[in-house]
Amino acid sequence: MDKEDWHLLLFLLLSHHKPEKLHRTIHVSFRGRNVYLCARCTGKYTGILSVFVTWFLGFNFPGWLYLPLFSILPVPSIVDWIMQSCKLRESRNTIRVCTGYLFGISEGFFLLMLVKGMFSLFPYALAIIGAYVFSIYVIAWKTKFLDSYFD
DSSP, X not given: OOHHHHHHHHHHHHTOSXXXXXGGEEEEEETTEEEEEEXXXXXXXXXXXXXXXXXXXXXXXXXXXXXXXXXXXXXXXXXXXXXXXXXXXXXXXXHHXXXXXXXXXXXXXHHHHHHTTOTTTHHHHHHHHHHHHHHHHHXXXXXXXXXXXXX
C-alpha cells in the first residue's frame, strides 16, 4: 500500500461519508492535513469513553440501570438517522454528536456488562439489539430508502 492508499483508508475509516456529504463530519486540521470525523461516531466514542472513565474513577452504576439505559438511549440516534436516511429532514452535526453520545453511553454499558462479568444480562441485551436491528430493517424495507442509499 502506498501513502495515498493509506490516506484514503484513513479517510474512509474516520469519516465513512462520500465527499459530497462531508457536511455530516467534523473537520479538523491535524499536522497540516484535513481530517474529517463522522459527527455521530465522534459522539458515540465520546459516550463509550465517558462510561469507562466514570467507572474507572470509582462510580459503580447500579445493576438494575444497565438494561433500561441500554434500551432507551439509542432511540434518539436511530430516529435521527432514519429520518435523515428517508430524506424526511437533514440533521445537523450538533444533533448527530448529541444523539451519538447517548448511543455511545448505551454501547458503553453493553461493554461494561461484559467487562464486569454481568453475563446474566447478556441475553437480554442481545435481544434488545436484535429488536433494534429487526425494526431498522423493517423500516428500511417498507420505506425502500436502502434502494437509493448506496447510490
